[in-house]
Amino acid sequence: MEAFVKHTGLVVPLNRTNVDTDQIVPKQFLKSVKRTGFGKHLFHNWRYNEDGSPNESFILNDPKYKDATILIAGENFGSGSSREHAPWALLDYGFKAIISPKFADIFYNNSLKNGLVLVEIDEAQVDKWMKEAEEGELRLTVDLETMTVSDDKGVSVSFEIPEYNRQNIMNGWDEIDLTLQLEDKIREYEQTRLY
Amino acid sequence: MGKPKNIIEKIWEQKVVHREAGKPDLLYIDLHLIHEVTSPQAFEGLRIKGRKVRRPDLTFATMDHNVPTIDREKVNDPIAKEQMDTLKKNCEEFGITLFDMFHPNQGIVHVIGPQLGLTQPGKTIVCGDSHTSTHGAFGALAFGIGTSEVEHVFATQTIWQHKPKTLNVHIEGELGAGVTAKDLILAIIAEFGTDMGTGYVIEYTGDVIRNMTMEDRMTICNMSIEAGARAGLVSPDETTVEFLRGRPYAPKGEEFEKKAKEWLALASDEGATYDKVITFDASKVEPQVTWGTNPSQGAPISGRTPIIAESDDPEGVRLALEYMGLEENQPITSIEIDHVFIGSCTNSRLQDLIRAAEIVKGKKVKEGVRAIVVPGSTLVKMEAEKLGIDKIFKEAGFEWRHAGCSMCLGMNEDIVPPGGRCASTSNRNFEGRQGKDARTHLVSPEMAAAAAIEGRFVDVRNYEKTPILT
Numbered sequence: 061m062e063a064f065v066k067h068t069g070l071v072v073p074l075n076r077t078n079v080d081t082d083q084i085v086p087k088q089f090l091k092s093v094k095r096t097g098f099g100k101h102l103f104h105n106w107r108y109n110e111d112g113s114p115n116e117s118f119i120l121n122d123p124k125y126k127d128a129t130i131l132i133a134g135e136n137f138g139s140g141s142s143r144e145h146a147p148w149a150l151l152d153y154g155f156k157a158i159i160s161p162k163f164a165d166i167f168y169n170n171s172l173k174n175g176l177v178l179v180e181i182d183e184a185q186v187d188k189w190m191k192e193a194e195e196g197e198l199r200l201t202v203d204l205e206t207m208t209v210s211d212d213k214g215v216s217v218s219f220e221i222p223e224y225n226r227q228n229i230m231n232g233w234d235e236i237d238l239t240l241q242l243e244d245k246i247r248e249y250e251q252t253r254l255y
Numbered sequence: 256m257g258k259p260k261n262i263i264e265k266i267w268e269q270k271v272v273h274r275e276a277g278k279p280d281l282l283y284i285d286l287h288l289i290h291e292v293t294s295p296q297a298f299e300g301l302r303i304k305g306r307k308v309r310r311p312d313l314t315f316a317t318m319d320h321n322v323p324t325i326d327r328e329k330v331n332d333p334i335a336k337e338q339m340d341t342l343k344k345n346c347e348e349f350g351i352t353l354f355d356m357f358h359p360n361q362g363i364v365h366v367i368g369p370q371l372g373l374t375q376p377g378k379t380i381v382c383g384d385s386h387t388s389t390h391g392a393f394g395a396l397a398f399g400i401g402t403s404e405v406e407h408v409f410a411t412q413t414i415w416q417h418k419p420k421t422l423n424v425h426i427e428g429e430l431g432a433g434v435t436a437k438d439l440i441l442a443i444i445a446e447f448g449t450d451m452g453t454g455y456v457i458e459y460t461g462d463v464i465r466n467m468t469m470e471d472r473m474t475i476c477n478m479s480i481e482a483g484a485r486a487g488l489v490s491p492d493e494t495t496v497e498f499l500r501g502r503p504y505a506p507k508g509e510e511f512e513k514k515a516k517e518w519l520a521l522a523s524d525e526g527a528t529y530d531k532v533i534t535f536d537a538s539k540v541e542p543q544v545t546w547g548t549n550p551s552q553g554a555p556i557s558g559r560t561p562i563i564a565e566s567d568d569p570e571g572v573r574l575a576l577e578y579m580g581l582e583e584n585q586p587i588t589s590i591e592i593d594h595v596f597i598g599s600c601t602n603s604r605l606q607d608l609i610r611a612a613e614i615v616k617g618k619k620v621k622e623g624v625r626a627i628v629v630p631g632s633t634l635v636k637m638e639a640e641k642l643g644i645d646k647i648f649k650e651a652g653f654e655w656r657h658a659g660c661s662m663c664l665g666m667n668e669d670i671v672p673p674g675g676r677c678a679s680t681s682n683r684n685f686e687g688r689q690g691k692d693a694r695t696h697l698v699s700p701e702m703a704a705a706a707a708i709e710g711r712f713v714d715v716r717n718y719e720k721t722p723i724l725t
């Protein structure tokens with residue numbers, strides 16, 4: 061995966077709670093056997109009209125947010141299925157980080173494994189930034205080194221991310237390579253403790 | 256004897272391969288189940304790096320998500336076909352046992368694991384599918400993983416996991432007559448919300464759970480994920496042991512008795528503690544119907560849809576009612592449906608089909624309603640046919656299908672059309688889940704069967720039943 065240390069980008073507000081993985085990538089797009097190309101299907105049912113034309117009223121289609129790389133959304137983002145297509149689609153679309161008061165478990169894990177940085181911060185601050193992003197133009201900086209997210213007006217909030225994932229993402233490490241260095245331990249486990 | 260332990264702690268400690276400060280634990284995986292949708296990219300990853308599947312003998316594959324349920328020979332969607340062909344090729348290349356569409360062991364991955372006796376107490380079980388929590392009914396630690404993790408398990412037979420917090424959902428009281436495990440879990444999620452279990456593994460305890468069949472326990476554990484938990488389980492007991500006895504992949508003879516003792520010893524110790532405890536009174540539960548677009552948006556059959564202004568989340572409720580085409584404060588019994596789906600890993604086992612058939616027997620599906628029954632596995636289908644259950648459904652006007660996920664997520668042709676309204680025994684009522692603009696109401700098999708006959712939701716507790724097993 062691509063290493064991520066610090067990123068500054070335009071924020072698009074998705075003012076909804078419980079955005080589930082069926083909304084992020086509807087299942088008719090899960091049939092690919094590849095990992096790439098899911099960005100065009102991101103939020104498909106909201107993003108496109110019946111005839112395939114863009115739905116003007118959906119926020120991602122607002123030209124103002126065309127270059128957004130950070131998504132801010134209501135709580136319980138990513139609930140639902142274990143499909144990793146959800147982070148793949150968000151990354152493929154161009155998002156580098158998602159901000160929400162709360163993420164669903166599996167989605168959280170899947171995203172970090174793919175280097176999509178999830179920033180879980182307090183709801184009041186999400187609401188404030190959501191509003192700013194809706195009304196004006198908001199740029200935020202997500203910094204994994206300091207574990208903070210900040211705007212250009214001096215507001216800076218810390219967030220937590222498991223140390224293990226943080227190291228992997230900052231270094232762009234392949235997790236399987238790391239685990240295979242512990243091959244001896246796995247073999248030992250299999251020989252002595254497996255039933 | 257040290258400090259009393261709960262089952263989650265016991266299993267965890269047995270599975271740690273490597274532990275190091277500042278990292279999650281590296282856990283060994285005893286059983287890896289795969290299907291056609293979430294595995295192709297993981298195999299692709301292996302191939303790119305020239306890696307092998309470390310333990311093909313602990314890995315089992317089936318086809319379920321997009322198999323056709325009317326005619327197995329007709330896979331109309333070329334991409335679905337490609338996924339199935341890809342799975343077949345991958346299993347051959349990497350030496351993995353596959354139960355394909357035509358195999359008698361085929362079925363929904365969470366139905367066949369238990370049915371074959373692959374699912375056993377104390378095992379760590381993973382699958383690239385969130386409803387892997389189903390297997391927790393056996394006292395296994397079972398959770399859904401993403402495709403990167405599938406690849407990781409292929410290559411290493413392990414997974415990095417932070418030790419979860421433990422949540423005890425303790426059920427007091429008894430379930431009333433005609434109220435099912437499905438109603439219980441829907442009522443719990445309606446009360447505590449879809450994030451009640453986030454960050455936790457749930458253990459369900461209480462006499463209600465102890466008295467339940469394995470099938471009912473699976474229904475409960477299946478929906479743990481809808482309560483936000485990654486896994487949910489029940490401590491093993493004699494019911495668990497008896498269910499597994501004689502299953503094809505369960506140990507045999509003396510070995511079985513030895514194993515059974517180990518399994519029973521895994522049960523949470525008397526006095527075990529948890530990070531959090533929730534108590535719930537089962538006696539107040541009525542048959543449930545969801546009215547909204549997430550599983551916590553449900554009401555008892557005697558209830559009504561919420562009043563928007565009085566709810567905690569007015570905007571969420573308004574959007575949900577709008578999508579569902581319902582009014583606020585509308586009686587649940589006034590909701591008319593035009594589709595009925597009996598199936599999915601939540602409620603498609605033989606017991607579910609028997610209970611639904613008892614409601615249906617001798618009656619007719621209401622005109623204008625399209626009702627389908629999709630057994631959870633090919634074996635369930637065969638057993639049901641042996642009991643003549645297929646005939647009961649067909650005579651009433653239901654369609655009787657081949658096993659698969661089918662209308663639970665509508666990846667094959669089994670979809671609810673736009674604006675259609677479905678009484679479904681599945682687990683998710685998300686927008687568009689059963690088809691674009693389709694509306695889903697989650698219910699028990701009994702409630703779905705009665706809705707098929709009446710064309711609307713009725714209280715199944717007062718409904719006529721005809722026993723079919725005499």
Ligand code: SF4
Pocket residue numbers: 319320363364365384386599600601659660663664681682
């Ligand atoms: S039946 Fe539904 S919930 Fe269960 S595995 Fe299949 S698609 Fe998933």
